[in-house]
Amino acid sequence: MTMKITFKDGTIVNYPAGVTPLEVARSLSPRLAKEVVVARVNGRLHGLNEPLPGDASLEFLTFEDEDARMVYRHSTSHVLAQAVKRLYPEARLAIGPAISDGFYYDFDVPRAFTPEDLERIEKEMQAIIAADLPIERFELPREEALQLAQGAGENYKVELISALAPNEVISFYRQGEFVDLCTGPHLPSTGRIKSFKLLNVAGAYWRGDEQNKMLQRIYGTSFPKASLLKEYLFRLEEAKRRDHRKLGAELDLFSIHEAGPGFPFFHPKGMVLRNELERFWREEHAKNGYQEIRTPIILRQELWERSGHWDHYKENMYFTSIDGENYAVKPMNCPGGVLVYRSKPHSYRELPIRLGELGLVHRHELSGVLHGLMRVRCFTQDDAHIFCRPEQVEAEIARIIDLTEYFYREVFGFDYHVELSTKPEKAMGSNEIWELATSALRGALEARGLDYRVNEGDGAFYGPKIDFHLRDCLGRTWQCGTIQVDFLMPEKFELAYIGEDGERHRPVMIHRVIYGSLERFIAILIEHFAGAFPVWLAPVQVRVLPITDRHAAYGREVAETLRRAGVRAEFDGRNEKVGYKIREAQVQKIPYMLVVGDREVESGTVSVRHRAKGDLGAASLEGFADRILGEINAKTR
RNA sequence: GCUGGUGUAGCUCAGCGGCAGAGCAGCUGAUUCGUAAUCAGCAGGUCGUCGGUUCAAAUCCGACCACCAGCUCCA
Numbered sequence: 001m002t003m004k005i006t007f008k009d010g011t012i013v014n015y016p017a018g019v020t021p022l023e024v025a026r027s028l029s030p031r032l033a034k035e036v037v038v039a040r041v042n043g044r045l046h047g048l049n050e051p052l053p054g055d056a057s058l059e060f061l062t063f064e065d066e067d068a069r070m071v072y073r074h075s076t077s078h079v080l081a082q083a084v085k086r087l088y089p090e091a092r093l094a095i096g097p098a099i100s101d102g103f104y105y106d107f108d109v110p111r112a113f114t115p116e117d118l119e120r121i122e123k124e125m126q127a128i129i130a131a132d133l134p135i136e137r138f139e140l141p142r143e144e145a146l147q148l149a150q151g152a153g154e155n156y157k158v159e160l161i162s163a164l165a166p167n168e169v170i171s172f173y174r175q176g177e178f179v180d181l182c183t184g185p186h187l188p189s190t191g192r193i194k195s196f197k198l199l200n201v202a203g204a205y206w207r208g209d210e211q212n213k214m215l216q217r218i219y220g221t222s223f224p225k226a227s228l229l230k231e232y233l234f235r236l237e238e239a240k241r242r243d244h245r246k247l248g249a250e251l252d253l254f255s256i257h258e259a260g261p262g263f264p265f266f267h268p269k270g271m272v273l274r275n276e277l278e279r280f281w282r283e284e285h286a287k288n289g290y291q292e293i294r295t296p297i298i299l300r301q302e303l304w305e306r307s308g309h310w311d312h313y314k315e316n317m318y319f320t321s322i323d324g325e326n327y328a329v330k331p332m333n334c335p336g337g338v339l340v341y342r343s344k345p346h347s348y349r350e351l352p353i354r355l356g357e358l359g360l361v362h363r364h365e366l367s368g369v370l371h372g373l374m375r376v377r378c379f380t381q382d383d384a385h386i387f388c389r390p391e392q393v394e395a396e397i398a399r400i401i402d403l404t405e406y407f408y409r410e411v412f413g414f415d416y417h418v419e420l421s422t423k424p425e426k427a428m429g430s431n432e433i434w435e436l437a438t439s440a441l442r443g444a445l446e447a448r449g450l451d452y453r454v455n456e457g458d459g460a461f462y463g464p465k466i467d468f469h470l471r472d473c474l475g476r477t478w479q480c481g482t483i484q485v486d487f488l489m490p491e492k493f494e495l496a497y498i499g500e501d502g503e504r505h506r507p508v509m510i511h512r513v514i515y516g517s518l519e520r521f522i523a524i525l526i527e528h529f530a531g532a533f534p535v536w537l538a539p540v541q542v543r544v545l546p547i548t549d550r551h552a553a554y555g556r557e558v559a560e561t562l563r564r565a566g567v568r569a570e571f572d573g574r575n576e577k578v579g580y581k582i583r584e585a586q587v588q589k590i591p592y593m594l595v596v597g598d599r600e601v602e603s604g605t606v607s608v609r610h611r612a613k614g615d616l617g618a619a620s621l622e623g624f625a626d627r628i629l630g631e632i633n634a635k636t637r
Numbered sequence: 638g639c640u641g642g643u644g645u646a647g648c649u650c651a652g653c654g655g656c657a658g659a660g661c662a663g664c665u666g667a668u669u670c671g672u673a674a675u676c677a678g679c680a681g682g683u684c685g686u687c688g689g690u691u692c693a694a695a696u697c698c699g700a701c702c703a704c705c706a707g708c709u710c711c712a
């Protein structure tokens with residue numbers, strides 16, 4: 001008996017029945033057999049030592065492949081669980097999946113794991129890997145599966161099995177004495193895991209529900225080569241080095257105090273960054289047909305009852321009272337924008353009306369989630385509300401996508417991806433209206449040929465949304481921009497415009513932000529550039545460093561000339577050696593240092609040093625001014 | 638909010654029942670120097686807050702506050 005195996009390149013080869021992917025790989029190349037992690041058989045992942053079902057298409061996946069990495073890490077999580085069961089037999093197993101950069105496993109244990117525990121567990125994992133235990137799959141009927149889990153006292157596994165659909169295949173994986181419920185597939189044996197590390201421990205609720213018991217989660221990662229693990233750990237270190245909270249203090253950009261947890265204070269240098277971002281934003285929005293408004297921070301509670309925020313967003317809002325009346329601090333800018341629109345009647349000829357607002361909003365976030373400028377309790381959204389006719393919606397969305405693309409990619413150099421979020425459980429409005437809004441967003445994305453992921457049930461309470469997730473230089477993604485289509489707010493506030501037919505019609509409202517919030521965007525910029533901002537954003541663009549007191553007058557004049565030309569230039573007249581001043585300017589990541597001594601005074605020049613390129617030699621003051629002004633205007637990165 | 642951890646000078650940290658400490662930063666003085674740290678001196682503290690144990694608390698115990706790592710949530 002033979003079976004026909006079709007490879008990715010289309011060639012077909014006969015193999016004896018019951019052959020495993022690993023055996024096929026060996027027949028092709030020893031190197032492939034060594035590197036292959038998992039197979040894809042007829043489009044589905046298939047363990048390397050599980051016999052092929054018959055004639056099939058076969059593809060070999062190595063660690064390069066996302067799916068293979070997940071399998072590799074998933075098997076590592078089983079090794080972790082096995083080690084924990086050996087050392088702490090009383091531990092109950094919950095779940096242990098692979099995640100984007102590694103894996104975790106949740107355990108129910110009487111006490112929290114300590115770093116010393118992790119070391120012991122790592123040692124035991126080494127032993128399991130060294131023993132190269134074969135990993136074998138087996139399936140059981142529901143009753144026997146339940147008996148197996150119950151017999152082992154694994155109550156969480158019992159719960160998982162009970163929750164499986166009646167027709168689902170229930171599979172287990174065995175390695176040595178250890179058996180775990182798992183869909184698989186897995187590596188053929190534990191020895192395939194070359195390099196791993198347990199990273200940290202954290203509490204996590206069973207099934208992510210805070211009503212449930214808190215379990216102990218161990219995070220880790222693994223790689224087929226030690227060098228890859230080392231690289232990954234370096235990336236973690238680098239992320240720590242670039243932490244905006246650390247750099248924010250060192251570069252004197254902002255601070256947060258016990259007096260106001262989650263309410264950041266911006267220092268003069270942080271304000272330069274903010275103001276530059278705002279200035280650029282205003283310029284681009286004016287070019288794109290936006291008008292700017294500003295609406296109050298505190299407004300009557302009734303307004304928020306009418307907008308639906310009272311019903312859907314109360315827990316996140318702050319309240320106060322004025323002259324015995326109830327007021328709320330705004331958590332969003334939309335009702336304010338609506339009131340501006342409603343302040344006079346509108347003709348269809350005016351639409352779309354694009355009202356931008358750098359609006360300061362306050363939200364009550366849980367204390368445990370606050371994080372520097374990334375997650376705060378008050379922040380400034382670069383908001384805009386677009387009021388348009390239904391047939392204009394798609395074109396408006398396309399315009400916003402263009403503008404966002406320009407900001408992210410052209411100016412800041414970020415790559416990004418897009419996600420579409422649909423109707424959540426706790427939402428206002430009918431399914432029909434949501435479907436209409438969602439298809440408008442989908443239509444705009446598809447017209448533009450943008451790839452997107454769908455997050456079911458993740459929309460805002462008043463409408464579906466597109467989110468922009470930008471990717472920084474360490475490969476991390478951050479949610480920033482969003483576009484939301486809203487048919488409900490216009491309904492609630494009875495917004496209208498007079499159409500061609502002379503009748504009243506309902507406009508559609510589009511909510512959108514590009515930076516997202518100035519605070520979060522600044523945090524991302526700090527980490528992305530590691531504090532070395534492009535010249536146009538740098539709080540201090542030039543520092544003039546005289547070599548001795550003799551050169552102070554000239555140095556002061558150089559700085560003053562640059563300031564008059566619109567450059568943010570400082571003069572460092574302290575009685576220190578030039579090396580010391582350079583070091584300090586470097587640490588502050590100031591783009592340009594101008595050293596001035598006898599030579600420069602005599603010839604009326606400056607010696608230019610760039611923070612990254614080093615000594616660039618002498619230049620005339622005008623020549624240098626042209627150079628830096630050119631970079632500032634071009635927003636050179 | 639929940640679990641675990643951490644709060645000592647502006648920053649990084651030592652001290653862990655018996656006099657509050659170091660380096661860097663700051664201030665003063667000397668030095669006048671050519672591309673990442675010149676030398677010397679001085680000053681700097683409610684040891685997160687409140688309470689308890691003790692002859693004695695930065696140190697041990699409790700509560701609270703803040704921060705950190707996660708969970709959950711989100712711009």
